Amino acid sequence: MSGDNRFLGLFYLSPYIIGLLVFTALPFAASFYLSFTDYNLMSSPVFTGLDNYWKLFTGDRTFRKSLWVTLVYVFTTVPLKLAFALFIAVILNYKLKFINFFRTAFYVPSILGGSIAIAVMWRYLFADVGIVNMGLATLGFEPVNWFGDPTNALFTITLLRLWQFGSAMVIFLAALQSIDKSLYEAASIDGAGKFSTFWHITMPLITPVIFFNLIMQMVQAFQEFNGPYIITQGGPLKSTYLLPLYIYEEAFRRFDMGYASAIAWVLFVIIMVLTLIAFWSSRHWVYYAGDKRS
Amino acid sequence: MKLTKLLLATAFAATSLAPLAHSADLRMSWWGGDSRHKATQAALKACGEKHGHTIAPEYTGWDGHLEKVTTQIAGGTEADIMQINWPWLPLFSIKGDGFADLSQFKDVIDLSQWTKEELAAGSMNGKLNGLPVSTTGRVFMFNKTALDKAGVAIPKTWDELFAAAKTLKEKVGPGAYPMNAVKETAVLLISLNATQATGKDLVDQKTGKVAWTEEELTSAIDFYGKMVSEGVVISQKDNAAEGNLNLFESPKWVDGRISGSYEWDSTYSKYADPLKGQVLEPVALLKNADAKTEGVYRKPSMVFSISKRSKNPKAAAEIVNCLLNEPEGIKALGTSRGLPASKVAAKTLLDAGVIEPELAAANAIILAGTGPTVSPLNEHPEVRAVFIDTLEQYAYGQMTSAEAAEEIIDGVNDVLKKF
Numbered sequence: 001m002s003g004d005n006r007f008l009g010l011f012y013l014s015p016y017i018i019g020l021l022v023f024t025a026l027p028f029a030a031s032f033y034l035s036f037t038d039y040n041l042m043s044s045p046v047f048t049g050l051d052n053y054w055k056l057f058t059g060d061r062t063f064r065k066s067l068w069v070t071l072v073y074v075f076t077t078v079p080l081k082l083a084f085a086l087f088i089a090v091i092l093n094y095k096l097k098f099i100n101f102f103r104t105a106f107y108v109p110s111i112l113g114g115s116i117a118i119a120v121m122w123r124y125l126f127a128d129v130g131i132v133n134m135g136l137a138t139l140g141f142e143p144v145n146w147f148g149d150p151t152n153a154l155f156t157i158t159l160l161r162l163w164q165f166g167s168a169m170v171i172f173l174a175a176l177q178s179i180d181k182s183l184y185e186a187a188s189i190d191g192a193g194k195f196s197t198f199w200h201i202t203m204p205l206i207t208p209v210i211f212f213n214l215i216m217q218m219v220q221a222f223q224e225f226n227g228p229y230i231i232t233q234g235g236p237l238k239s240t241y242l243l244p245l246y247i248y249e250e251a252f253r254r255f256d257m258g259y260a261s262a263i264a265w266v267l268f269v270i271i272m273v274l275t276l277i278a279f280w281s282s283r284h285w286v287y288y289a290g291d292k293r294s
Numbered sequence: 295m296k297l298t299k300l301l302l303a304t305a306f307a308a309t310s311l312a313p314l315a316h317s318a319d320l321r322m323s324w325w326g327g328d329s330r331h332k333a334t335q336a337a338l339k340a341c342g343e344k345h346g347h348t349i350a351p352e353y354t355g356w357d358g359h360l361e362k363v364t365t366q367i368a369g370g371t372e373a374d375i376m377q378i379n380w381p382w383l384p385l386f387s388i389k390g391d392g393f394a395d396l397s398q399f400k401d402v403i404d405l406s407q408w409t410k411e412e413l414a415a416g417s418m419n420g421k422l423n424g425l426p427v428s429t430t431g432r433v434f435m436f437n438k439t440a441l442d443k444a445g446v447a448i449p450k451t452w453d454e455l456f457a458a459a460k461t462l463k464e465k466v467g468p469g470a471y472p473m474n475a476v477k478e479t480a481v482l483l484i485s486l487n488a489t490q491a492t493g494k495d496l497v498d499q500k501t502g503k504v505a506w507t508e509e510e511l512t513s514a515i516d517f518y519g520k521m522v523s524e525g526v527v528i529s530q531k532d533n534a535a536e537g538n539l540n541l542f543e544s545p546k547w548v549d550g551r552i553s554g555s556y557e558w559d560s561t562y563s564k565y566a567d568p569l570k571g572q573v574l575e576p577v578a579l580l581k582n583a584d585a586k587t588e589g590v591y592r593k594p595s596m597v598f599s600i601s602k603r604s605k606n607p608k609a610a611a612e613i614v615n616c617l618l619n620e621p622e623g624i625k626a627l628g629t630s631r632g633l634p635a636s637k638v639a640a641k642t643l644l645d646a647g648v649i650e651p652e653l654a655a656a657n658a659i660i661l662a663g664t665g666p667t668v669s670p671l672n673e674h675p676e677v678r679a680v681f682i683d684t685l686e687q688y689a690y691g692q693m694t695s696a697e698a699a700e701e702i703i704d705g706v707n708d709v710l711k712k713f
Contacts, residue, residue, distance in 0.1 A: 041368035042386065123537035129545070130537075148534030150690070236534050237690055238683075252361040253675045255385070 035261035045258065052262035063263065065238050066246045070267075073154060073242060074221040077161045082213055085165040086206075089172035090198070103173070110166025119230035122160050123147075150239035153232050157240050160227045168213045175209035176202065207286040215278055222271050243267050318609035323352040323366075324377035325359035327564075330630040337626035341616035347609050349375070360675075367392070374604040375614060377427070377631075380594040381673030383418050384713060390419030394600040397422040399611035404619045407636040416597045424597025425618060428632035430560045431592035431660035432482055434580060439572035440550030441472070448575060449554075452582050459526040466551070468525070474541050474555040475527040480518060480689075481681045482591060483556055485672070488514035489589035489665060490581050496677075497669035502710050504703045511699035515688060519695060528552065530689040542568050559656035560595055560632030566652065576656035579663060590663025593670070595632055633657045671710060680705035 010017075035052055037045035056063050092103050112118050126132050126146040133143040146156045179202060187197045225244040228234055234241035234249075243263060251260035324334060331353050338349040352373055354362060360382065366372040367386060378386070378393075386392040396403060396416075405413065408426060416424040436448045441458070444465040449455040455472055462470040475483045485496055488506050491513065498505035506514075521527045528546075536544060546552045548568045557565055559576065566574040579588045598618065600610045617623035624639040628648055634640050643649050671677060681702055688698040 041364055042392070123539075127537040127539075128532075128535035145531065145535040147537050148531040153534075231537065232534075233538055235538075235686065236531065237686060237692065249679075252364065253679065255364065255675075 031261040031264055034258050035265050037258040039257040040255045041257055042255070048258070052259050053266075055259070056262055056266065062238065062241070062246065066241045066243050067270075069154065069239065069241055070222065070243045073158060073224065074218060077158050077221050078214065078217045080158070081162050081165050081217055082168060082210065084162060085168035085213070086172050086210075088165065089169045089176055090202075092169070092173055093176045103170075107166035107170055110164045110169075116226060116230060119160070119226050122156070122227070123231050126156050147232055148236060150237045153236060153239045157224075157227045157231065160231075161221065161224065168217060171209055171213055172206065175206040179205050204287045208288055211278070211282050211286045215275055218274060218278070219271055222267060317346040317348070318606035320347055320349045320375065320604075320606060320610055320613060321352055321373035322349050322375040322377075322613070323363065323373040325354050325356045326377075326630070327355070333627050333630035337617055337623045338613070340622040340626050341613050341620070344616060344620070344622050345609070345612045347606075347613060349613060370603055372601050372603070374601050374606065374610040376599050376601065378424055378597050378599045379673075380415070380424075380426075380597055381670040383416075383423055383597070384670055384674070387418045387421075387423050388713060390417070390421030390423060392418070392602065393423040394602045394604065394607050394610075395421040395423070396425060396600065396611065396614075399600075399608060402608060402611040403615040404638075407619050407638050412594065412635055415594045424594075424599040425614060426594035426597055426635040427618065428560060428595045428635050429592060429657075429660065430558050430595035430632055431590055431663065432486070432556050433559045433656050433659050434554060434556055434577040435562065435565060435574050435656070436472070436577055437550050437553040437569060437572055438575045439569075440553040443550075444470070446472070448577055449580060450578070452580050455554075455580055456521075456524055456526055459524055462553070463525055469546070469551050471525060471528050471546075471552045472554045473521065473527050474547070474552050475518065475521065476530055476533045477682055478678065479541075479556055480527075480530075480685055481678065483521075484511075484514045484518050484685070486556070486579070486589050486591065487517045489591075490585035490587060493586035493666065495666040495668055495672070496706070497671050497710065499667070499669055502713065504706050504710070506703070508696065508699045508703060511703060512696045515685070515695040515698050518685075519688070522689070530686060541565070558595070559653070559660050562653050562656050563650070574652070576652060576659060578659050587666065588664045590660060590665040591668055591672075592660050592663060592665065593668050594635065629653060671713060674709060676709040677706050680709065 034045060036047060036049060038048045038051070039045035088106055092099065092106065096102065109118075124130055128143060128145065128148075130146075132146070136143060144152060146152050183201050183205075184197060187201055192200070223244055224242055225248065228240040228242055228245055229248075232240040234245045244267075247260045247263050247267070250256045250263060322334075322338060324330070326334070331351075334353070335351050338351055341347075342349050360379070363372065363376065363378070363382075364385075376393075383392075397405070403425070405422075408416075412426045412429070413422060416422055416426050438448060441448060441462075444462050446458045446461050446465075447454070449458050449472065458472040462472055473483075488510055489495060492506055492510050494505040496504060496506065504511075518527075522529050536546070541547050541552070541555055541557075542565050544552070547555075547565070548570075550569075550572060555565065562574070562576060579590060581588055598614050600607055600614065604610050617627060618634070618636045619638050621642060624634070624636075624642045625646070627634075627639075629643065629650070633649065633653065634643065684693075684698050684701045684705065687693050688695060693701070
């Protein structure tokens with residue numbers, strides 16, 4: 001490649017590189033520095049060493065509560081969402097009438113899912129006189145206090161996340177369609193049943209996609225903000241007070257940017273460790289065709 | 295002759311350039327609802343034309359505005375003129391140097407339109423950081439139509455309020471409440487009760503600590519607990535079931551099942567409008583005979599401040615004066631920020647007959663009320679958070695009133711230490 005062309009390539013890439021540096025790399029580094037400071041936005045940051053982290057791990061009950069709620073949320077939401085997305089993808093993989101309509105219909109909530117409007121709609125659906133309680137009443141059940149009861153509130157927020165299974169589903173669907181049909185034909189000739197075929201052929205072949213979806217969904221779930229912010233505001237009794245809400249409130253309600261940065265970094269480390277564990281474990285359960293380890 | 299022509303031409307050119315040289319490009323930021331946005335834009339247009347400046351409007355709803363202003367100030371990109379909530383003054387300008395000192399522009403802004411107390415309220419550390427736009431306070435409002443239907447007279451004392459709850463339950467049903475108290479309103483009702491019993495505001499401005507003893511605050515929290523247990527107010531748990539709706543959006547408010555609340559007088563229309571056909575009446579502060587004071591929670595609702603970094607502070611001061619003291623601004627703004635604090639503005643609007651009688655009545659209650667001076671630190675976000683979070687734990691039975699009082703006092707004192 002001649003020198004000119006190399007610079008032309010860099011020139012084409014420059015919007016992305018500048019964006020990455022200014023909007024990701026710089027804030028990333030700045031937040032790391034700020035996590036060791038006392039910074040209230042109005043005056044210059046004052047270096048305080050490990051004070052923020054010390055306070056976080058020794059004296060902050062809200063952090064412990066928020067971390068617990070976040071872990072419960074992630075470990076409930078992610079497996080359920082993946083299972084549900086795979087289940088729907090398998091159904092939509094059949095040659096049904098109006099299949100394209102159904103595929104679109106199931107995908108639509110994912111496009112809408114992150115929006116404020118959907119969170120507001122959720123609030124109305126699960127309100128004390130909302131459509132969900134109306135449905136329960138017609139079936140003869142007592143109305144449920146979805147938002148006011150600490151044991152139900154997180155579940156309601158979890159359902160919102162589950163409802164947005166479309167993007168994971170589309171990826172599963174693409175993986176299912178890429179499986180070589182001759183494998184199924186061979187299994188059928190050998191007399192394999194539907195469940196056996198799914199378990200021994202489909203599942204191993206889509207494990208790379210399950211792994212991909214697992215990582216993506218886990219990272220997204222750790223960053224959930226809109227749902228609890230709009231619907232429950234973290235309550236009641238902080239039962240839906242996920243860490244991103246805590247970070248936001250520390251930063252913009254209490255103006256403790258240093259402490260908020262420290263929480264953000266702890267969250268980052270947690271996500272990183274869990275991702276590394278997932279990668280480490282993947283060698284035992286993810287099948288890559290053509291991989292020498294397989 | 296040539297010289298005369300040249301001089302004349304220069305003079306003309308100088309005259310025509312004079313307004314241009316003086317004209318400034320300014321920005322003004324505020325929060326509010328649609329009616330305030332429209333009124334303020336009209337006022338900025340009128341004042342801009344009058345003084346030869348252009349003012350770019352920057353407006354949002356209430357939610358997130360503090361975060362926006364904070365980020366702007368931290369980044370040095372705030373608007374020239376800002377609508378600042380009064381309790382935010384200590385956040386941005388504890389030493390008085392966070393905003394421009396408006397007393398420097400007394401030749402432009404007619405400061406005689408405010409009382410000394412009002413100017414003091416807009417000052418931090420002796421520097422005039424903001425001009426009070428209006429004076430506001432919490433006032434009781436009752437849905438007279440709903441209470442009349444149940445044969446209940448509008449309560450004037452706490453005892454009458456408890457009696458009203460009993461009658462409403464009998465005549466309307468268990469879901470009827472004569473008062474609303476969740477989150478901030480619950481905090482302010484507890485504060486009102488403690489202030490009436492002690493004659494003191496939450497913050498002792500001399501010691502910089504909580505003025506109430508644990509016993510006094512425990513008693514006020516117990517009073518709130520009694521309001522819940524006797525059905526005067528809805529429990530926090532039942533209220534949350536509705537999905538944390540604002541009171542004015544709640545079907546229970548609209549159809550009169552909740553028939554009273556304790557709100558800012560300036561928000562009267564916000565609560566009255568959804569009631570369509572029902573009468574919402576502002577009422578003097580409820581108290582019992584042994585109260586030491588009415589305990590009115592009165593404060594400047596907001597102030598107009600000028601950025602200390604403004605490149606055209608004098609032009610900004612002209613616009614602020616126009617908005618608050620000159621007929622073009624006063625008429626366009628109307629009562630979009632409550633009843634104006636500026637004397638000339640209040641008179642202009644009264645003479646023009648544009649002030650709703652209920653809003654005027656609500657404001658009169660606030661102005662006539664007695665009580666200790668309210669510290670802006672009552673509404674410091676951390677103080678509020680400590681109060682609201684602890685109260686929620688009490689409301690859900692996680693702690694006793696005495697434990698809640700101890701936690702609130704300790705938590706608030708921790709915040710107050712910083713000031």
